[in-house]
Amino acid sequence: AAPGPATIDGTKYDGVYVVCQYAPAGNVKGQFADNVLKP
Structure with a gap:
């Protein structure tokens, strides 16, 4: 986190920027039905 x-472009921002690396990777195109179960 930073x-x-x-x-940015003359606009001031104050916050936290977070980058995450997931293993195994999430949100893979075409795998929605395999990863999201019916309620």
Whole structure:
């Protein structure tokens, strides 16, 4: 995570940017029916 202020295109933002790497990978195109069960 990278906390703190940032300026993008002249607009100031203050927040947290989080990047995650999942193993095994999630949200794979074509695998919705295999990974999401009926309630």
